[in-house]
Amino acid sequence: MRIxxxxxxxxxxxxxxxxxxxxxxxxDTVASAIYATGKRAWHRSRSNEARGLFCGMGVCYDCLVTxxxxxxxxxxxxxxxxGMTVTTNLESETL
Ligand code: FES
Numbered sequence: 001m002r003i004x005x006x007x008x009x010x011x012x013x014x015x016x017x018x019x020x021x022x023x024x025x026x027x028d029t030v031a032s033a034i035y036a037t038g039k040r041a042w043h044r045s046r047s048n049e050a051r052g053l054f055c056g057m058g059v060c061y062d063c064l065v066t067x068x069x070x071x072x073x074x075x076x077x078x079x080x081x082x083g084m085t086v087t088t089n090l091e092s093e094t095l
Contacts, residue, residue: 013082024080031056031063031075034086042075042088050090 012023017034024033031053034042041050043064051062056076063075066087075086 013080015080015082015084015086017086018088026080028080029076030065030067030073030078030080030084030086033080034065034075034088042090044090 010026012025014021015024015030015033016022017037022033022037024036028036035053039052041052043051043062045051045062051064053076054060054062058074058077061074064072065075065078067073067078068085
C-alpha cells in the first residue's frame, strides 16, 4: 500500500491489469498498484470468496495474480515494472 503523502520523485510507469492500463511507481508492489485503482478484491479463493490484500507480507496468499503469464504470484510480494501485464480472476468486481 502506498503512503498517502509519499514524495513521489520518480516517473510513473504503466502496467496493464485485466486489459486496462494503470499508472504505478517504481517500488510499488502489484498489490499497491491495484489497490490504488480502488479495487479491493481481485482474487477468488477455492471456496469462491473474494480476496485481495490482507496480510501484505506474503503469508496469506489472498492476493494471488498472474503476471506475464506466470500464475499464482503474490501481488504483495511482486514489484511492478513497466509493461507488466497482470491478470486477476476477479476482474469485474470492486469490493
Ligand atoms: S496479502 Fe497476504 S500474501 Fe499477499
